[in-house]
Amino acid sequence: MLKYLLPLGLFVGLLILLGVGLTLNPREVPSPLIGKPAPQFNLPRLDDPQASFDSARFQGKVSLFNVWASWCVACRQEHAFLMQLARQGVTIYGLDYKDTREAGLQWIERLGNPYQAVAFDAAGKVAIDWGVYGVPETFVIDKQGVIRYKHIGPITPRDWEEKLGPLVAYLEKQS
Amino acid sequence: MKALIAALWLTLALPALAGIEVRQFPNPALESRYQNLIEQLRCLVCQNQSLADSNADLAEDLRSEVYAMLLAGKSDAEIVDFLVQRYGDFVLYKPPVKKTTALLWFGPFAALAAGGLLLWRIGRTRRPEAPTALTPAERERLQRLLKDEEKSS
Numbered sequence: 001m002l003k004y005l006l007p008l009g010l011f012v013g014l015l016i017l018l019g020v021g022l023t024l025n026p027r028e029v030p031s032p033l034i035g036k037p038a039p040q041f042n043l044p045r046l047d048d049p050q051a052s053f054d055s056a057r058f059q060g061k062v063s064l065f066n067v068w069a070s071w072c073v074a075c076r077q078e079h080a081f082l083m084q085l086a087r088q089g090v091t092i093y094g095l096d097y098k099d100t101r102e103a104g105l106q107w108i109e110r111l112g113n114p115y116q117a118v119a120f121d122a123a124g125k126v127a128i129d130w131g132v133y134g135v136p137e138t139f140v141i142d143k144q145g146v147i148r149y150k151h152i153g154p155i156t157p158r159d160w161e162e163k164l165g166p167l168v169a170y171l172e173k174q175s
Numbered sequence: 176m177k178a179l180i181a182a183l184w185l186t187l188a189l190p191a192l193a194g195i196e197v198r199q200f201p202n203p204a205l206e207s208r209y210q211n212l213i214e215q216l217r218c219l220v221c222q223n224q225s226l227a228d229s230n231a232d233l234a235e236d237l238r239s240e241v242y243a244m245l246l247a248g249k250s251d252a253e254i255v256d257f258l259v260q261r262y263g264d265f266v267l268y269k270p271p272v273k274k275t276t277a278l279l280w281f282g283p284f285a286a287l288a289a290g291g292l293l294l295w296r297i298g299r300t301r302r303p304e305a306p307t308a309l310t311p312a313e314r315e316r317l318q319r320l321l322k323d324e325e326k327s328s
Binding site: 026027029030031032033098123124125128129130131133134 | 219220222232233236237240259260261262263264265
């Protein structure tokens with residue numbers, strides 16, 4: 001009996017292994033920055049080249065750091081939901097990635113501004129320090145300024161309900 | 176006419192130059208290190224291409240980073256480390272041997288060994304038995320049976 005069950009067992013095992021492999025998304029590269037302090041930077045703000053956006057801002061409250069660009073189609077899709085989150089009182093900071101100031105400002109003007117402040121990263125160099133390889137990407141940062149989660153691609157209401165929302169609520173409770 | 180055709184071909188070949196920047200190196204050693212580095216680093220955007228092959232915007236930026244670091248006198252290990260710190264082991268075509276990648280590195284050999292062992296055991300148990308000689312009594316019975324066969328046919 002075992003003689004016949006063994007190949008079947010091996011086959012089922014292989015099937016499970018391959019099945020798991022198929023459901024993984026190779027586009028989602030896990031970030032090595034999780035659990036590490038946010039990379040430091042100092043960039044001009046989008047709305048005012050004279051004012052600066054310092055990464056020290058991330059200290060003291062839980063925030064989302066959303067990397068976006070006016071030329072990015074998926075960002076447009078995500079934007080309405082970010083507006084909704086901002087209305088709910090979620091603190092969102094932005095990083096305008098490889099954009100022109102004009103286009104970035106126009107975007108905010110037309111679609112609304114969900115951000116407390118937007119850092120303007122014209123060369124995309126700061127984004128490299130954050131391990132960004134596409135837009136949109138969103139980091140969840142805790143009160144100590146430590147990166148706790150990275151979401152790749154636009155945030156959908158479902159992503160918020162299942163992952164980001166509960167995490168933000170949990171981090172809010174931490175001192 | 177020939178010049179015109181040549182010009183046309185060259186124009187058609189322009190896109191081929193798009194992703195490969197012309198870079199100045201102070202010495203050929205540095206240049207070969209640069210080539211070697213960008214060939215062994217993976218592009219995050221088009222994941223089946225190295226930084227050397229990829230035309231993605233990000234690959235271009237990362238090539239510039241690598242170039243700048245080389246000129247600044249950084250070692251190859253430092254440069255690779257810079258990228259791994261930001262993007263993880265994913266940027267390496269050759270993943271490092273560590274706990275999380277042990278299965279990746281040694282799994283195939285383990286599977287091969289297990290398969291070999293299985294084959295060896297099956298081979299041992301299924302050996303055909305050597306024919307044993309008949310006892311005199313059996314031989315007699317056989318003779319009788321054969322005679323019966325002849326009669327009935």
